[in-house]
Amino acid sequence: MTTNLIDIQHSDVVMATSNMAENHPVGFQWVMKAKERGAKIIHVDPRFTRTSAAADLHVPLRSGTNIVFFGGLIKYAIDNNLYFKDYVVHYTNASFFLDPAFKTPTDLEGFFTGFDHGKTAYDRASWKYQLDAEGNPKRDLTLKDPNTVFQHLRRHYSRYTVEMVERVCGIPKDLFVQTAKLFCENSGPEKTGSVTYALNLTQHTNGVQNIRALCMLQTLLGNIGRPGGGVVALRGHANVQGATDLMVLYHNLPGYMVWPLRDAHPDLTTYLEKETPKASYWVNKPKFLVSLLKAWFGDAATKENDFGYDWLPKRASGDAYSHQHIFVDMYAGKIKGFLADGQNPAVGGPNAKLARAAMQRLDWLVVADIFLTETAEVWKAPGTNPKDVKTEVFFLPMAPAAEKDGSLTNTMRLIQWHEAAVKPPGDCTSDAALFVRLAHRLQKMYAGSKKSRDKGFLAANFTYGNNPEEPNIELVLKEINGFATQDIKDKDGKVVYKKGQAVSTFAHLADDGSTASGCWIYTGVINETPDGKIINKAAGRKPADEKDYLGHGWGFAWPANRRVIYNRASADLQGKPWSEKKKLVWWDPDAPGAAPDKKGKWVGLDVPDFAPFLAPDAKNGDKPFIMRTDLVGGLFGPLVDGPFPEHYEPVESPVQNFLSKQQRNPVAKIWEVPDEKNVLAPVGSKDFPYVITTYRLTEHHLSGVMSRYLPFLAELHHSHFAEISHELAKELGIQNGEKVTVSSPRGKIHVTAMVTHRLKPFLVDGKTVHQIGVPWHWGYNGIESLPGSKGDITNDLSATVGDPTVYIQETKAFVCNVTKGVV
Amino acid sequence: MSLNRRDFFKYAGTSAAGVAVGARGLDLAPVEAAATTLRIKEAKVAHSVCPYCAVGCGQLVYAKDGKIVDIEGDPDTPHTLGRLCPKGAATIQLSNNPLRPTKALYRAPGSDKWEEKPLDWMYDQIAKRYHDTREKHFIEKEKGKDGREITVNRLEAIASLGSACIDNEECYLLTKFNRLLGLVYHEHQARI
């Protein structure tokens, strides 16, 4: 997230679009604190949840229509002049001129310029700025020119009227206006509002655009980088943030550098040429990449061999290898062996039936987890005869956090260290131990291989500390942080870092091989004295106090322990806080400067996310968004499916798209899977007339591995259930508590009907649209004596379709049927 | 299943004591003392982080004789102030749980049961699977779009999933391990 949970208390309005009270209850205390201070709480959710119960305003919207809602707010803010003018003019690309050829769906019937119907992809040639002689974007600070980003934005969202919001989202006009007023009027120099989101926005075939829409709204209102503002991204797992930073993902290198593609990045030089921008902090990318290669290949990585760049696998294409690709390709027999480490795709992923069928075709499967998951016992899945499953399965019992040392990065980029309280029982080990033990065995098998393809793996070090089988985790973190591979001297020949000493900031990383760093954004988490004494900042335990309410002494937030990123935006052009009430960092002209003879420095309540001595009046001293190539907030931001978010209906929808003739995201990823393993319902299907959304409950965790086996949690819900409105229950003659069958073109599940006032049908284009809600925590394993801890798998209903940018599935909005009884 | 339910015999014992107390009369003092001694007094405390959602609540884990006896919030944590949700409050049952397997298990092709195996045997077998699959399916070079041959050092026959539930250091080691073997199917929960 751009901000910090603690800071939410300073919001004047909080718009939760996620179900924060249920999924992040302890973080929600700051929303309650804000409320006690007089802030208004808005909850936007198809269902009335425990978050709604705590909110001032519950705004029910039909699943899959977020962009219409945000678009409506953007239009409302512009039409009523409620956007933060100075912020928008100077800190965003609103004033930039766009290529005259560029057109939006307002003018092209649902498409942006450049759509190729044959390739079903966009040619994005016209999605760019007009540049002046020096190659800088042309600007119109009055924002009046029709070719400016701002005017395009205004025109693009001109169709997102209050009436349209009511018609598409099913939000009554008055309620929407009340919401828009409440949110937009609580932003500006004196006020700030924050918005939370989670998988409510991401799990759609326009997931990334959903989030862009929300970020654009926050940018327009001047809510980024300021106290009480921000985009509150709430992640679901203890270390989703960290696993993403360290890039347990197919498309990037650790630290958010693209993973090499065969055709685009055949060698290091090409890679660096293509991927290093002219401006922004990313100009340092070569230092980060070379340091990473040094961390992986050690001494074997030399300038001569491009630091081992060749040893990195090259992707054949960008549209491959993602979570959903894995199971489609696994089902096709392309994948033979599979490691499921602390993940349970037999339950937790989209189209789980396909995932199970795919895993049953593997030669071998390794599952490492705390409990015997449905994935480990995929050969026991209902309707499966173990004899038919030829897959060899290896199950390794693992240790939870309390039984091992290590660090986790929370949703506010805060790296926190945990220490082992006890030894894991029996054969249980840490995942770290598992990986190095496997690595060592494989290195032994490859020992002496002369093949170049084995060199990289053989060059890599998997021994940390004295015991090769039990890595010293702090030393692993040190490698991630980075260290000097040789004595590093300053220009006067004074040793700055001794060989092997941890580097204290990513500003000191080099592209000549003199530094190694496994993930540059984490640099600084470990400090080390020349005599080798390690200071682990992740283990910092200084509580917050009135002088430092953000608690900089507790853990370490990347980058550089900044708690609110882009916080330069909390000050105006001259570097003064926009308002005393909303100050965070500011320019102190009298503070000691970069050199003894210089004055002036950015100071404040947070570590400035800015060059510390770059004066406001210096070049780019007024551009806060330092990670963006153009150094300003991107109201215009080209993605594969458009530079502005445009509403398209979910792939499965009961209604047509009222905004354009284009029904669904034209570049959405739809997988063809054989054996009718991924059948989709047509628009307005009579067989599957209801909208279904899937979600999580406070008392359970994801696929249930860490909750269904725990009596304390398993006893809190009677059984797997579906939430159904009284209206729909009446139509179908369903009583609260009776069994119902929920079906989709992919499968069906039997659950208990929870008939509730918390769901209400939507009035969409004047017609009633029913929506049901089904949590997805249940599976066929659990506690024998608590039968309710077992249940059918909700994801058997969801489809293998994806967002075109990140390939996330659409489990928040698809269609289903509900039938009384077990059929 | 009823975890942590004090077993009956303990009570049989105390009930006898109860009689003694009852019979002899009314001195409540020893009982009061018993009811007010703190279970975690002599326990060793470790600083930890809640393993559930990404709020990252600081936890204090109290252990005695190599067994966790209590897990609660760490009040010093600036962003959580020692509070927990029901999952965080139940963390102890991730460790102390009769359903938790503590032996490595192997399931042979077509078999309908697990077999306990020594860890080393498991590691050797798994390493062998990685090795053989890699040898059989590794793609060292292939033609690019422009037709020229490019070194790709890629292994598509093995996929890896997870995890957002493991530590940063473990994620790093997993990425290093997978990638340097040539894996490209390398994903975790963040994608979904």
Next chain:
Amino acid sequence: MLKTPHWEMMVVWYFFLGGIAGGAYFTAAIADNFGGSRDRRVAQIGYLLSLPLVAICGVLLILDLGVPLRFLNMLRSFKFWDPMSIGAWALGVFGLFTLVSSVLSFSSSESTIALRRKIGLVGILFGFFLASYTGVLLSATALPFWSDARLMGALFLASGASTGMAAISLIMFATGAGSGDGWGRVKKADRFSMIFELVVLAVFLALLGSAARPILSGQFAALFWGGLVVVGLLIPLVLEFVGHRMRAVGAVSAVLVLVGGFILRYVVVMSIQS
């Protein structure tokens, strides 16, 4: 929302037998003090009957505890406002009275008889108490119906009297005691107790109104009306008046009264716990 104590058959039996014991004892003591020489038999049977019943009551009470071994803890405190507490004490004390009275009931020396009568007069109080406190114990809970029943103790006492007297007469019948042995007087007293019990019962219901639903509706209604009112009180009364010259009839009515007495406790205790 409120919780019932899960007092079941053992408690029902305790309430029932406790009532008989109390009733039998004070009948005996009254016969002993106010009756003539021919009522000795009544007195002796009453004393001798209450002794084992009290013993059984004690056993039932202990066995019903969650931790029977700790029954003595009851004597760790004495709360005069707490029926359960004084009840336990009273049961013990009354036990001593029944023992002494029973032993003395075999003596015919004037002095012992005088002593026995005096002891009896005091014992009567505990007899009354044992017969009625169980009712107060129920009405001093938080549970509806029980706590609404102001006359629970009074009713139990009346029932204790009628059943106690019925039990005595039955034993007289069984042991073939002659008509000269106060049979008629016990019967007379019993008739009065039954009539009185009917009156109390009527007021009891009147006062309860809708709060009596647990016993007046559902599975327990039939038992209450048919078992207690008709079989346990009305029929015996009719029999008593039409056929009180025939001892067999009297015996039959006595049996019915006992059945009724049991049903009363059963219905009251079980109805709100089922």
Next chain:
Amino acid sequence: MATTLAMFTDTSLCIGCRACQVACKQWNELGAEAPEWTGTYQNHSHFTDETFRLVRFVEQPQPNGNLAWLLMSDVCKHCAQAGCLDACPTGAIYRTEFGTVNINQDVCNGCRYCVSSCPFGVVAFNEDTGTAKKCTFCNDRIHNGLGPACAKACPTDSIQFGARETLVTKAQKRVETLKAMGFKDAQLYGADSNGFLGGLNAFFLLLSKPSTYNLPENPRLPQRNVVVDSLLSIVSAVAVGVGAVFAFRDRGKGDGDA
């Protein structure tokens, strides 16, 4: 006696997460029980010998068409005048120096009279131990300066623990604030030490009338009935006695066949 400690549960801050319920079970080492279908998220439907903290979920459609989902974490009230304590014949139930009401597990003999004497249905009987069980405010914790486990876990400060006077003042202020915010039915339950049961050491701020939350509007001490009922029993005793005396009255006369 030390200062009276109390627990103030502000339902207007409760998000129904049930951290309190689990934290209670964890600290007090209570077992899980098979859940029953309550029609909503709530489990279990009542306090049991294994469940001392219980979050209630009440859906309440409003006249204006809006929905109120009332969430409340319920617990033993530790009444100033405690029915269970008065009912206990063994003295196992006692009041601590902090004003809390505890059941001494080594003395309780399982007569279960306290179970039926609690106006709130809190006290429950445990078949395994043969004793009565209920919340102790985490007796061991509060005697060692730690708050009860539930209050510590509560993410939103809905459960607050401390000196009773302080909390009552705080609670009264909070009611004012809420009334000003438009919660016209906001009210305190059991805060008034001159009110029912002499005040509750676990008192509540409710957003609707007590019965909505399954709480008695005016709980009374069960023992209040003893005197009247005993007097009526005595009357009955006198009547029966007189009857009997009359029946046996006339000495010497022939067998009373009349």
